[in-house]
Amino acid sequence: MNIPNETLAPTRGPIDHDVRNQIVAAATEHFSHYGYGKTTVSDLAKAIGFSKAYIYKFFESKQAIGEMICSRCLHDIETDIRAAVDEADRPPEKLRRLFKSSVTASLRLFSSDRKLYEIAISAATEQWQAARDYEFRIKALLQDILQEGRQSGDFERKTPIDETATAIYLVLRPYLNPLLLQHNFDHTDEAPTHLSSLVLRSLSP
């Protein structure tokens, strides 16, 4: 039932192999349907018509499979966020969309694939590499928006940009991180709007 706490998700065997993809596909389906805990490695093996042992030629552990699936989820969320941000052309609106879509994208996963969302919670709780990477990439996205806003004259330029980025990221985090977001469901409607407005006020030149 529990997902133990490892930091990295090592794979092994041939990186690009049809069977690896089959495993990932089967895992996505099973994890999404029955959850990580209720899915056994033998289930996955049976689903693709091989023995359990063969799975371990491609993945070092069950968790490594979980991390792979989780990594995809987070990438999907990120894609949604980037799409929303890209729709806007001015940095202030981009920032608003970053806040808004972070919440909506995570909530979409939550309601469409509860079980996968639970894996994302584990990833956040136990700080899997996938979760750290996701955090990092969103932080970079934020920094890009800030940079652009400074160049366009929309945002102030006095405060060191690292400091600004860190602070804003701290504001965003409770609604970005799946583990934290679940404790903020009561505020998902209003928080993105209020917080991005506050942040934009703090950025005004």
Add this chain to the structure above:
Amino acid sequence: MNIPNETLAPTRGPIDHDVRNQIVAAATEHFSHYGYGKTTVSDLAKAIGFSKAYIYKFFESKQAIGEMICSRCLHDIETDIRAAVDEADRPPEKLRRLFKSSVTASLRLFSSDRKLYEIAISAATEQWQAARDYEFRIKALLQDILQEGRQSGDFERKTPIDETATAIYLVLRPYLNPLLLQHNFDHTDEAPTHLSSLVLRSLSP
């Protein structure tokens, strides 16, 4: 082991009675030492030299006792926060201290009385009245600081004060709420400074 989810913490019997105080005293000691789950009502009864049944003349349930203890903890934290805020005389510094002391006061409880902190987490998780009241009172304190800052000319006056208060409260919450704070231990050093600076920038007239 689990603390069930009730909203209110009803008491019964004489409100001001020596035995009630004895119960609270014994509960504070036992809960703090062995934790809420590992303390039985009989333990408390034995500690004060009465039968278990007599405890129920004063409290409607074990949880009601837990809520009483939790309520005290939160009041203690609040006192710390108010003291820190009162030490400053200008609203901006008051706000900085609100952020800083919210974290330090909670962390103090966490390291000095882990078991009581766990009760505070339950209170936050299950939204006991004590937790709601605490939230509400800090929110009021925040609003007072904002009001004062607007009158003194330290803070801008365009944005509706309710909106400002709500937004800032949302920024503070992850570090105020014991349940959320535990997921932010990595940031307790820097977050208060960064966040209060950001908030102050957003408040600049």
Add this chain to the structure above:
DNA sequence: GTTGTGACTAAAATTATATATGGTCACTCT
């Protein structure tokens, strides 16, 4: 009427036991 309790029960927690699962390895078959 107030103070106080032993005896009781339904539900929860603990322990004991059985079963299932993650993971490895020597091995076979192409």
Add this chain to the structure above:
DNA sequence: AGAGTGACCATATATAATTTTAGTCACAAC
């Protein structure tokens, strides 16, 4: 050499048996 597996073991998980515990109530003493 690469693809693939059955048999195996230590640990985790589920299940059943047992004990604790929260909470009530009728009743006693004052």
